[in-house]
Amino acid sequence: MKANHTYSEDDIGFNVPALPGMRADDIQTPCLIIDLDQFEFNLQKMVKELKSYNVTLRPHAKMHKSVDVALKQLALEGTKGICCQKVSEAEVFSRAGISDILITNQVCDELKISRLSGIAASGCRVTVCIDNLSNISALAEGASKKNTQIHCLVELDCGAGRCGVAGPEELLELAKAIDATDSLIFDGLQAYQGGIQHEKSYEQRDEVMQGVIEQVKACLVSLETAGISCRVVSGGGTGTFLIEAASGVYTELQCGSYAFMDADYGRVKNKVGQRLDRAEWKNALFLLTSIMSTARDGRAVCDAGLKVQSVDSGLPIIFGYDDVTYINCSDEHGVIQDLKNKLEINEKLRLIPGHCDPTCNLHDWYVCVRGGKVEHIWPVSARGKAW
Amino acid sequence: MKANHTYSEDDIGFNVPALPGMRADDIQTPCLIIDLDQFEFNLQKMVKELKSYNVTLRPHAKMHKSVDVALKQLALEGTKGICCQKVSEAEVFSRAGISDILITNQVCDELKISRLSGIAASGCRVTVCIDNLSNISALAEGASKKNTQIHCLVELDCGAGRCGVAGPEELLELAKAIDATDSLIFDGLQAYQGGIQHEKSYEQRDEVMQGVIEQVKACLVSLETAGISCRVVSGGGTGTFLIEAASGVYTELQCGSYAFMDADYGRVKNKVGQRLDRAEWKNALFLLTSIMSTARDGRAVCDAGLKVQSVDSGLPIIFGYDDVTYINCSDEHGVIQDLKNKLEINEKLRLIPGHCDPTCNLHDWYVCVRGGKVEHIWPVSARGKAW
Numbered sequence: 001m002k003a004n005h006t007y008s009e010d011d012i013g014f015n016v017p018a019l020p021g022m023r024a025d026d027i028q029t030p031c032l033i034i035d036l037d038q039f040e041f042n043l044q045k046m047v048k049e050l051k052s053y054n055v056t057l058r059p060h061a062k063m064h065k066s067v068d069v070a071l072k073q074l075a076l077e078g079t080k081g082i083c084c085q086k087v088s089e090a091e092v093f094s095r096a097g098i099s100d101i102l103i104t105n106q107v108c109d110e111l112k113i114s115r116l117s118g119i120a121a122s123g124c125r126v127t128v129c130i131d132n133l134s135n136i137s138a139l140a141e142g143a144s145k146k147n148t149q150i151h152c153l154v155e156l157d158c159g160a161g162r163c164g165v166a167g168p169e170e171l172l173e174l175a176k177a178i179d180a181t182d183s184l185i186f187d188g189l190q191a192y193q194g195g196i197q198h199e200k201s202y203e204q205r206d207e208v209m210q211g212v213i214e215q216v217k218a219c220l221v222s223l224e225t226a227g228i229s230c231r232v233v234s235g236g237g238t239g240t241f242l243i244e245a246a247s248g249v250y251t252e253l254q255c256g257s258y259a260f261m262d263a264d265y266g267r268v269k270n271k272v273g274q275r276l277d278r279a280e281w282k283n284a285l286f287l288l289t290s291i292m293s294t295a296r297d298g299r300a301v302c303d304a305g306l307k308v309q310s311v312d313s314g315l316p317i318i319f320g321y322d323d324v325t326y327i328n329c330s331d332e333h334g335v336i337q338d339l340k341n342k343l344e345i346n347e348k349l350r351l352i353p354g355h356c357d358p359t360c361n362l363h364d365w366y367v368c369v370r371g372g373k374v375e376h377i378w379p380v381s382a383r384g385k386a387w
Numbered sequence: 388m389k390a391n392h393t394y395s396e397d398d399i400g401f402n403v404p405a406l407p408g409m410r411a412d413d414i415q416t417p418c419l420i421i422d423l424d425q426f427e428f429n430l431q432k433m434v435k436e437l438k439s440y441n442v443t444l445r446p447h448a449k450m451h452k453s454v455d456v457a458l459k460q461l462a463l464e465g466t467k468g469i470c471c472q473k474v475s476e477a478e479v480f481s482r483a484g485i486s487d488i489l490i491t492n493q494v495c496d497e498l499k500i501s502r503l504s505g506i507a508a509s510g511c512r513v514t515v516c517i518d519n520l521s522n523i524s525a526l527a528e529g530a531s532k533k534n535t536q537i538h539c540l541v542e543l544d545c546g547a548g549r550c551g552v553a554g555p556e557e558l559l560e561l562a563k564a565i566d567a568t569d570s571l572i573f574d575g576l577q578a579y580q581g582g583i584q585h586e587k588s589y590e591q592r593d594e595v596m597q598g599v600i601e602q603v604k605a606c607l608v609s610l611e612t613a614g615i616s617c618r619v620v621s622g623g624g625t626g627t628f629l630i631e632a633a634s635g636v637y638t639e640l641q642c643g644s645y646a647f648m649d650a651d652y653g654r655v656k657n658k659v660g661q662r663l664d665r666a667e668w669k670n671a672l673f674l675l676t677s678i679m680s681t682a683r684d685g686r687a688v689c690d691a692g693l694k695v696q697s698v699d700s701g702l703p704i705i706f707g708y709d710d711v712t713y714i715n716c717s718d719e720h721g722v723i724q725d726l727k728n729k730l731e732i733n734e735k736l737r738l739i740p741g742h743c744d745p746t747c748n749l750h751d752w753y754v755c756v757r758g759g760k761v762e763h764i765w766p767v768s769a770r771g772k773a774w
Binding site for chain 2: 029031062086105135161163293295306310312331332335346357363364
């Protein structure tokens with residue numbers, strides 16, 4: 001049993017798995033760690049990739065829910081504003097001084113609208129998505145009461161089968177209704193194809209996105225014909241962003257996962273059939289876990305179960321090993337197949353989470369490591385902000 | 388669009404989905420609600436069920452992670468102490484004054500052992516599970532350094548295939564090693580069959596548990612033969628607890644889910660083939676959600692996705708409806724099949740979560756309702772306490 005801590009237990013608070021300056025070996029598990037070198041590589045790579053296209057990057061903060069991560073993203077060229085998914089999430093980021101937020105979602109409840117208007121009234125540029133006529137009057141009234149204006153994108157259902165209008169006819173109706181209010185400003189379209197981001201084959205993603213781009217073009221023509229100006233077409237994710245960037249119609253991209261990567265994106269292939277998380281991006285986010293039982297032959301049990309990761313997109317991958325496999329996840333435990341019985345009690349492993357967004361939302365802290373040391377502890381600032 | 392709030396947005400804080408005294412209709416979604424009448428029914432029923440057996444109830448707090456819920460459970464006769472799964476969780480409950488805690492898990496890391504010993508040194512009776520010889524010296528040293536004692540159960544792997552020793556031989560070795568220390572006290576066995584709790588058929592659960600009971604009896608004989616006293620056999624869950632209670636060998640039960648129920652337990656049948664959540668228990672926990680888009684014919688989209696529920700055990704069930712079905716869950720949305728297009732924007736639905744434990748761990752608050760009013764707001768005190 002390895003145990004050679006360089007601190008006393010009083011150093012690590014009740015609520016914190018590590019402290020800056022600590023050795024990475026001493027981090028309390030289970031917790032999320034960010035490998036800062038890999039994270040910075042991903043951030044830099046994205047803005048380099050987008051440099052030759054006429055699009056801005058508006059990273060999606062629903063993925064990381066961290067003010068610190070958002071500020072690192074916003075510091076890079078070509079990046080303007082962030083995306084959020086919920087009003088309470090947007091409140092966290094606007095209170096931290098971020099002054100341009102797109103809610104990539106519908107906000108319908110009266111109190112939520114009032115709070116959203118409050119963010120706009122505080123000086124933050126707020127944009128929200130709309131797919132329902134009755135929502136327009138509610139939003140207009142809310143903004144008007146706070147003496148402010150809210151920017152609006154009409155959401156287009158481009159095949160994800162969730163929210164959004166079907167096509168130009170409904171789009172025009174909503175755009176006109178938005179333009180007819182004093183407190184709402186029609187900016188354009190949201191056309192995000194969420195369902196296709198994790199499609200493994202590049203050809204399949206490209207084919208679907210070409211259809212979406214045609215759908216967007218038809219919308220732009222119908223808006224132009226009606227004399228309605230469309231300044232924004234927003235969408236795109238880590239799986240498809242270069243297709244949107246090259247389309248000539250998208251003006252901003254909402255990528256999120258590129259900053260961290262996850263096991264599911266590791267199964268997605270690039271144009272030449274290579275894994276996105278090796279050939280294009282780096283795994284920057286890990287769930288650090290410790291072995292806590294080796295009682296059974298050929299098996300080890302670790303301390304990372306369902307309460308520290310979401311398995312909706314599959315089980316985690318153990319980073320850096322090819323002979324041990326995470327095979328079963330229960331509330332508090334992970335069972336690892338370890339046929340050579342090589343894993344020892346208290347040994348630490350880095351897991352690549354199956355799906356980064358809902359996994360990050362389970363944690364209070366990112367422990368940021370570089371060169372075997374803890375460099376920062378970043379709060380998951382908007383964790384649990386679901387309403 | 389229904390909207391007739393009885394409060395201003397200033398009443399509901401940035402962090403709270405509701406306030407005591409509010410109408411249940413005005414609760415901000417998505418959030419967890421506890422139906423207090425149903426919750427109290429479940430708590431009362433459990434102690435009534437156990438009255439005729441010679442067992443105590445030690446409810447598992449890993450399910451609800453709430454000091455308020457634990458105190459309600461401990462106030463009832465036949466209940467003694469609680470179970471926790473992690474040291475940080477136990478710290479929350481011991482700081483709240485709960486003075487008898489069993490960690491139903493291995494604690495191996497040096498710092499975790501030191502903190503565990505700290506809880507014991509503060510006057511709380513602490514018990515922990517052991518399945519590894521090297522862990523005994525580490526625990527003994529930790530307790531000794533804090534000048535305290537820790538009670539120990541040897542964990543038996545009774546088929547769940549996770550932690551635990553295989554049988555009497557290893558058990559005896561560990562029991563003797565525990566007894567040989569000054570700071571550890573061998574109390575007995577943990578024999579929890581987690582894998583069988585959600586088996587749908589009562590006969591199948593009974594058959595497996597009879598095998599486990601035989602396994603426990605063999606362990607008790609071998610301890611007795613060796614002259615080692617075994618005061619505790621701990622185990623049992625909501626799916627099997629009456630079998631353990633009637634066994635004559637279990638002394639305490641670790642049930643958790645009975646207090647809240649979930650959709651997965653709704654698929655588990657009692658002795659006469661009835662659903663556990665209707666014939667035996669009541670659904671007391673709900674994920675309250677609002678409809679936020681009805682743009683597609685035959686579909687509605689609600690605001691409860693993967694970030695407010697765990698779908699590891701299946702999708703949630705919509706309570707009180709038989710003609711609308713939750714059919715798809717993404718990060719922030721749920722897609723509901725609504726062939727009659729009956730659901731309206733802002734309409735609220737109660738979802739029965741697929742799996743209560745990891746769902747509760749996603750939330751900061753329980754909004755407790757009775758008679759259409761919010762009666763309490765209980766913090767999910769140990770949410771995120773995973774280390």
